[in-house]
Amino acid sequence: MSTSLTCTSLSFTWPDGTPVLDGLDVAFGPGRTGLVGVNGSGKSTLLKLIVGELTPSDGTVKAAGDIGYLPQNVTLDTALRVDEALGIAARRAALHAIEAGDAAVEHFETVGDDWDVEERALATLGELGLGHIGLDRTVGELSGGESVLLRLAALLLLRPDVLLLDEPTNNLDLYARRRLYAAVASWPGVLIVVSHDRELLELVDQIADLRSGEITWYGGNFSAYEDALAVEQEAAERMVRVAEADFRKQKRELADAQVKLARRKRYGQRMWDQKREPKIVMGARKRAAQESAGKHRIMHEEKLAEARERLDEAVEAVRDDEEVRIDLPYTAVPPGRNVLTLRDLELAYGARVDGLFDLRGPERIALIGRNGAGKTTLLRTVAGELAPVAGEAETHVPLRFLPQRLDVLDGELTVAENVARFAPGATNNRIRARLARFLFRGARADQRVATLSGGERFRAALAALMLAEPAPQLLMLDEPTNNLDMASVHRLTTALESYEGALVVASHDLPFLESLGITRWLLLEEGTLRETTPEELGDPA
Structure with a gap:
């Protein structure tokens, strides 16, 4: 080629x-x-x-x-x-x-x-x-x-x-x-x-x-890359286990050698004290023993160092696949409970939702449509950031909205300080314990938001909203995967698996939406909102 x-x-x-x-x-x-x-x-x-x-x-x-x-x-x-x-x-x-x-x-x-x-x-x-x-x-x-x-x-x-x-x-x-x-x-x-x-x-x-x-x-x-990577990672993790076993073995052998050398040293000292042999013979034997002991110790220390190096190399080959693992019991919404009601809603810039629309229980809704159709306007109206032209949007549970711009965060504050803004009643220890589950551990929680990468900034914003008090039982996300790498998208998907409330996600990323377990697909088209299916979206004409 x-x-x-x-x-x-x-x-x-x-x-x-x-x-x-x-x-x-x-x-x-x-x-x-x-x-x-x-x-x-x-x-x-x-x-x-x-x-x-x-x-x-x-x-x-x-x-x-x-x-x-x-x-x-x-x-x-x-x-x-x-x-x-x-x-x-x-x-x-x-x-x-x-x-x-x-x-x-x-x-x-x-x-x-x-x-x-x-x-x-x-x-x-x-x-x-x-x-x-x-x-x-x-x-x-x-x-x-x-x-x-x-x-x-x-x-x-x-x-x-x-x-x-x-x-x-x-x-x-x-x-x-x-x-x-x-x-x-x-x-x-x-x-x-x-x-x-x-x-x-x-x-x-x-x-x-x-x-x-x-x-x-x-x-x-x-897909082929993911399959190959999975095989690689399995082999790498197996090598880590082998290297760890070898490292433990070399540590044991070094410890055993040190015990034997200590016993030999004590025996030689007793012989010296008792003067059972000529002084010149005992001196030569002592020097030979010290030389042999030194070589023996150096050999085991080198083996241990080599085992540690192999372990470090094996660990390096395993990718950082840490996942966001959270438990959010207070976000749960009982099946059938009314979460959101839209009545004859007319939005700024022309879009509308005719009649009555209800979101009930822990539904997961995908909001899709062409650029400019009004998806962001609808979410901002539901969040109370925009006033409707007519009709009403009423939420019945605590709501949080994550916009595309991630401007819910103050760049001059640390990650922990930003979360504290949304949960003023939580102690510092509680905030840090919960942030650790979003992979902000120790000093990472003290980083200024302005210094974070795109994926870290998104994770911090998600943490601030999902750890807010009261816990959000309706979470709305606007184009959440824009500018996220594949690892960050996977972490977001994992985090949302733990979320037990109602979810509304505006996105053009069909594989991501399908990974969320969407229960209803809503298409905002030509100014009106209607139900659709992923199959219907297959034709771009």
């Missing part, structure tokens, strides 16, 4: 001295590669180094051909026309001038061989579900998700040899995601995608796992 992109001895350190990569060697060949790793492992940094947005402190990047890059946060000038954002405005203008009878040489030079550029652009927009926007509208008229797809359309038109995508589905609704999946599945060249989106990672040919500054390769898609 020919190599298209090579990084040699690539190193990068942030200005504050934090190292990210140190001498990374990696080569990407043809096909679709999923680049995975925990938050902060350097995935996005690596892509920025490849495209030249960041300068490595050492090492080189070589690419066989052009590179296209879709960053995590797409920003386009809102005044640009669509054809300008696609990079075809000049060729399109030249074509129109020629069609109007202007035979100036510069027009033909501008068009070159690209006589069908307008048709290709419209076809590409159509494939991504943007056929309705045309080429003359401005970027400011598009939604955030449409802007992401427009940037992708521009890259597809350029036909780069290497395409880099950084969390491309973060701001896309379910339908836009399906369009992007189709584009990725049909990509003919080299593609490297950083994503926490499981459905997207199921489309790749291989997984590159960036961990501790090194990349490990796994053939196949994300």
